[in-house]
Amino acid sequence: MNLYVGKMLIVDLATTSVSTEPLRLDWTKDYRGAWGLALRYYCDAVKPEVDPLSSENVIVIMTGPLGGTLVPLASRLCLVSKSPHTGTIFESNIGGAFGPELKYAGYDGIIIKGRAAAPVFLKIADGCATLESAELLIGRGIFETEKLLEAEIGSPDAKCLAIGPAAENLITFSMIGSESYRQFGRGGTGALFGSKNLKGIVCRGTGAISVADMGGFLERVNHYKNNDLMTEDNLWAKTDGTPILVEVTNEMGIHPTKNYTRGFNGRKEKLNSEAIQAAKLGDRACFACPMACGKFTRVNSAEIEGPEYETLCLAGSNCEINDLEAVIRFNRLCDDLGLDTMSCGSTISLAMEMTETGRHDFNLHFGQVDEYLKVIYEIATLSTDRGRDLAMGAKKLAAKYGAEDLSMEVKGLEMPAYEPRGNYGMGIAYATSERGACHLRAFPIFTPDPFNIDALVTEVVNAQNANGIKWSMGFCDFWGTMNSETEADLLTIGLGEEVTAAELDRAGERIWNLSRLFNLRAGFTAADDTLPKKVMERPLEEGAAAGRVFSREDLAVAMDSYYRVRGWDEQGVPSQEKRIELGLDQLLKEDLS
Amino acid sequence: MKKQLFANPDNCTGCNRCTLVCAAIKEGVFQPDKGRLKINNFPLRGYSVPSICFQCPKANCLEACPTAALYRDSDGVVLVNQDLCTSCGACVSACTYGMVELDGNGTAFKCDLCGGDPACVKECPADALLFEPGDPELIRLRAAQMKCRTISGSPNDKRRAMAEIMMKKARA
Numbered sequence: 001m002n003l004y005v006g007k008m009l010i011v012d013l014a015t016t017s018v019s020t021e022p023l024r025l026d027w028t029k030d031y032r033g034a035w036g037l038a039l040r041y042y043c044d045a046v047k048p049e050v051d052p053l054s055s056e057n058v059i060v061i062m063t064g065p066l067g068g069t070l071v072p073l074a075s076r077l078c079l080v081s082k083s084p085h086t087g088t089i090f091e092s093n094i095g096g097a098f099g100p101e102l103k104y105a106g107y108d109g110i111i112i113k114g115r116a117a118a119p120v121f122l123k124i125a126d127g128c129a130t131l132e133s134a135e136l137l138i139g140r141g142i143f144e145t146e147k148l149l150e151a152e153i154g155s156p157d158a159k160c161l162a163i164g165p166a167a168e169n170l171i172t173f174s175m176i177g178s179e180s181y182r183q184f185g186r187g188g189t190g191a192l193f194g195s196k197n198l199k200g201i202v203c204r205g206t207g208a209i210s211v212a213d214m215g216g217f218l219e220r221v222n223h224y225k226n227n228d229l230m231t232e233d234n235l236w237a238k239t240d241g242t243p244i245l246v247e248v249t250n251e252m253g254i255h256p257t258k259n260y261t262r263g264f265n266g267r268k269e270k271l272n273s274e275a276i277q278a279a280k281l282g283d284r285a286c287f288a289c290p291m292a293c294g295k296f297t298r299v300n301s302a303e304i305e306g307p308e309y310e311t312l313c314l315a316g317s318n319c320e321i322n323d324l325e326a327v328i329r330f331n332r333l334c335d336d337l338g339l340d341t342m343s344c345g346s347t348i349s350l351a352m353e354m355t356e357t358g359r360h361d362f363n364l365h366f367g368q369v370d371e372y373l374k375v376i377y378e379i380a381t382l383s384t385d386r387g388r389d390l391a392m393g394a395k396k397l398a399a400k401y402g403a404e405d406l407s408m409e410v411k412g413l414e415m416p417a418y419e420p421r422g423n424y425g426m427g428i429a430y431a432t433s434e435r436g437a438c439h440l441r442a443f444p445i446f447t448p449d450p451f452n453i454d455a456l457v458t459e460v461v462n463a464q465n466a467n468g469i470k471w472s473m474g475f476c477d478f479w480g481t482m483n484s485e486t487e488a489d490l491l492t493i494g495l496g497e498e499v500t501a502a503e504l505d506r507a508g509e510r511i512w513n514l515s516r517l518f519n520l521r522a523g524f525t526a527a528d529d530t531l532p533k534k535v536m537e538r539p540l541e542e543g544a545a546a547g548r549v550f551s552r553e554d555l556a557v558a559m560d561s562y563y564r565v566r567g568w569d570e571q572g573v574p575s576q577e578k579r580i581e582l583g584l585d586q587l588l589k590e591d592l593s
Numbered sequence: 594m595k596k597q598l599f600a601n602p603d604n605c606t607g608c609n610r611c612t613l614v615c616a617a618i619k620e621g622v623f624q625p626d627k628g629r630l631k632i633n634n635f636p637l638r639g640y641s642v643p644s645i646c647f648q649c650p651k652a653n654c655l656e657a658c659p660t661a662a663l664y665r666d667s668d669g670v671v672l673v674n675q676d677l678c679t680s681c682g683a684c685v686s687a688c689t690y691g692m693v694e695l696d697g698n699g700t701a702f703k704c705d706l707c708g709g710d711p712a713c714v715k716e717c718p719a720d721a722l723l724f725e726p727g728d729p730e731l732i733r734l735r736a737a738q739m740k741c742r743t744i745s746g747s748p749n750d751k752r753r754a755m756a757e758i759m760m761k762k763a764r765a
Contacts, residue, residue, distance in 0.1 A: 214621050
């Protein structure tokens, strides 16, 4: 078989049985791989009402068709399930090399069902998968767990997916780590593993991936790499990596500062790309990526690959921790204990504002490093009152103390580091993403007019559809000039069969609509397509967008327009015509009448 | 001066484009494990070390071969004549850098420098692999790497042993 391996690994933890089944080739045509294909498998495996942390929930992990080949930036691995943090369906993807390793070991993806009676890990070695006791790994951080899993399989070249204590404690913004500093970061992936008593997966694969015409394939890969990828639009990733966004967003006035009170950080030079370059020891790459956007840094004895932009802002500026060493230490603790730095940073900044405005005293203050670092361990281990409080995440923390006006989340997912009051497009993207406030579905920050709602609605819809297929191909966000023509060309030559851009465009729209149908069936309504109170009511301070809100009225206009452009009814439900057009009329068919 | 292959781990990002292109050209598939060079990644310390064949002037692999399946061409490159290989594995044990291995059929395979135009070097995006006469600094670096010999263990163990020495020095 070309590009795909042709086999899925099925793991039933309840019966500790492992089996394989052929890849559903009838689904690959409509969903391609990674996000889309995982979503299709997931919708076939569970009812939308499923409790995310119950044994009935299922986790689908899927590679993309180009993963493990020389196509650059195409080896990301997707995880689809229902999020314990938001209750929505969600997708999270990870870079590094676990995805390719899984394909070399003989599997396109893994479906994980049930719950193990005692802690286990999954060991995959070239077509042989077994479940082993993880009793001795319990309580250990991700860094140590990965090392021990490599020893278990007897190869330092093995790749791991592992959880730390935060996930064992079912914290709903815990994550799964790999190769120390890469994560399935958002939505509580870690708690999903934790709820299944699955401490990790270790994989070693030495097999091969075939393409229809190697000579032609290599020629096309070189062409796109040299003439499209390695060009001005994308080279920021090689030179600077994501920290370049610190200056960009500050200039736009959309750089969250002091728990999203301000859009500009007057001390940004402490955390910007120049600061990272000054601390940099080397560049780090995901598998087959010539960009190497990861910047490995060290300040005093603290070293890490990163911090990335979201962490620099949400755990830096937004907590007024304008201190790179402190942010590196924060990042490293989160990466090892297993917490999403974005949700964790945002929840801590909320607790800081709650403390300083007298809502509740967590002994956390803006700019105060010691307690900020101390509380991370308390969250991950649930060892103090404030640790247990913050472990709920921003939405529940605010609800407990009546501070809903201060928390910044959509559908329970803490907001990324782009202020919607200074760019309405980001607000529309946050309000409509299937997993809550997310910047990886649409990213309209470079739009000509950040307050033109009609134009932004169209831009957001187009980006969501394009990313639907881009993430399903396993591509990384940072190939910014990628399009469905290029994707179709690479698939055609790799598979040896014609794939058109129009098919892929349609697949992207299909994936978006299927996620929407799932969420509606899971109980979400148009009322959930909203933004935090703070965004709608409290004017932003400082910077280019000072004085702005994204008002309820403007958001209502935007959502009406969004549903119309999508072909959904006024309640945000995909119309019967749209469902038939996308071939979704037979899926989840009993959900909506 | 004659061109040689150099590996500069300080520049290596760990991307593995070199191993991918090597196996694609030599085997016709994407299979890093069959690359004629290897990348040792140390993600926690943010460091990667390429393992390359040095085409040793005094080549243990060549000397160990009982059937003269390994031989040196006029450019000094050590090559394998597959027709003469009896799969005895003596070359694999003899190489102290872990750079000769046996394929699925039991035949020895190793780096042949692509006939003087190595694909890995062209694919490397970070100048971690170089094919040139080499300045004094590169020649010193290569000499230091060649001093890291491991007598026993699997090829992977031997590669890893040298890589660990390089990594610990760089990340001290």
